[in-house]
Amino acid sequence: MNHQESSVKHYRSSRQRKRLLELLCSTEIHPTASWLYDHLKKEFPNLSLGTIYRNLSILIDQGLVQKISASSSFDRFEAKTTPHHHLICTKCGKIIDFEEKVFPAINEEIRRSTDFDIEGYRIDFFGICRECQKKQYKSY
Amino acid sequence: MNHQESSVKHYRSSRQRKRLLELLCSTEIHPTASWLYDHLKKEFPNLSLGTIYRNLSILIDQGLVQKISASSSFDRFEAKTTPHHHLICTKCGKIIDFEEKVFPAINEEIRRSTDFDIEGYRIDFFGICRECQKKQYKSY
DNA sequence: TTCCTTAATAATAATCATTCCGATTACGAA
DNA sequence: TTCGTAATCGGAATGATTATTATTAAGGAA
Numbered sequence: 001m002n003h004q005e006s007s008v009k010h011y012r013s014s015r016q017r018k019r020l021l022e023l024l025c026s027t028e029i030h031p032t033a034s035w036l037y038d039h040l041k042k043e044f045p046n047l048s049l050g051t052i053y054r055n056l057s058i059l060i061d062q063g064l065v066q067k068i069s070a071s072s073s074f075d076r077f078e079a080k081t082t083p084h085h086h087l088i089c090t091k092c093g094k095i096i097d098f099e100e101k102v103f104p105a106i107n108e109e110i111r112r113s114t115d116f117d118i119e120g121y122r123i124d125f126f127g128i129c130r131e132c133q134k135k136q137y138k139s140y
Numbered sequence: 141m142n143h144q145e146s147s148v149k150h151y152r153s154s155r156q157r158k159r160l161l162e163l164l165c166s167t168e169i170h171p172t173a174s175w176l177y178d179h180l181k182k183e184f185p186n187l188s189l190g191t192i193y194r195n196l197s198i199l200i201d202q203g204l205v206q207k208i209s210a211s212s213s214f215d216r217f218e219a220k221t222t223p224h225h226h227l228i229c230t231k232c233g234k235i236i237d238f239e240e241k242v243f244p245a246i247n248e249e250i251r252r253s254t255d256f257d258i259e260g261y262r263i264d265f266f267g268i269c270r271e272c273q274k275k276q277y278k279s280y
Numbered sequence: 281t282t283c284c285t286t287a288a289t290a291a292t293a294a295t296c297a298t299t300c301c302g303a304t305t306a307c308g309a310a
Numbered sequence: 311t312t313c314g315t316a317a318t319c320g321g322a323a324t325g326a327t328t329a330t331t332a333t334t335a336a337g338g339a340a
Contacts, residue, residue, distance in 0.1 A: 114238065116270070191290075193328075
């Protein structure tokens with residue numbers, strides 16, 4: 001959110017948040033809050049789920065992490081790297097990054113024809129992943 | 141979801157569901173479940189919120205309605221018409237349909253480079269709507 | 281029309297991801 | 311090292327959605 005950069009908020013550092021970010025950077029599975037909690041719990045036995053959520057929102061505010069809401073009942077998170085889109089399996093809910101190319105024509109098109117101040121876009125592709133395709137055949 | 145068409149489920153008709161669909165077709169605001177509840181409650185004083193949710197899922201199953209999950213804490217719904225995308229205001233959460241053109245290049249590109257069985261895609265544009273742009277200036 | 285089977289409804293409880301709160305801990309400036 | 315306060319922990323609160331159960335009403339058959 002560009003319009004918040006003017007009021008830069010300073011956050012005190014914490015080991016929990018440092019490790020949370022490292023964990024997010026080290027995986028590609030787009031974890032849920034509870035997955036992150038389970039993994040860091042081993043390292044911080046007193047860890048609280050509230051700490052996960054609060055730090056995720058701090059990291060999002062810092063632009064280091066982004067939230068993905070993909071029609072499931074719970075949010076997923078990922079460390080922000082390069083812009084990319086998502087392949088979402090409508091069977092099992094799995095989300096896969098789709099780096100591939102950015103489509104520049106979309107940006108031009110959209111800016112021309114709306115009075116929104118567009119910050120970006122995300123393409124979610126819906127379909128059935130390889131594993132679920134196999135399962136479909138088996139179920140007959 | 142194409143893979144469900146083979147087992148066609150028959151639903152008994154109901155006045156509540158009939159009116160729910162009519163209401164969804166008559167508006168462009170992408171209502172929440174509780175908005176739909178509040179409106180139909182006038183017509184059906186005994187209406188239950190569970191009835192809204194159950195009928196929404198039936199209408200979705202019938203392909204007449206689709207659910208939009210746009211990073212808010214609650215779902216929004218719309219009657220399915222032609223394929224289109226969404227402009228989502230990151231300030232106020234408003235969602236606006238963006239008919240405009242379909243981008244055929246995306247389909248070709250994606251089908252070539254993944255083993256997903258792609259059913260479709262949706263582009264969510266994030267930005268700040270005209271009204272919220274005005275409010276921003278005022279806050280200084 | 282009347283009856284009968286069963287899906288749809290209403291009311292309410294349960295679920296569960298997320299947020300909030302009060303007491304305690306620990307970062308980091310002086 | 312001290313001190314002010316942000317970060318943490320634990321648990322309770324919130325709120326959207328789902329499940330449960332008794333009641334109502336589609337809609338097909340007689």
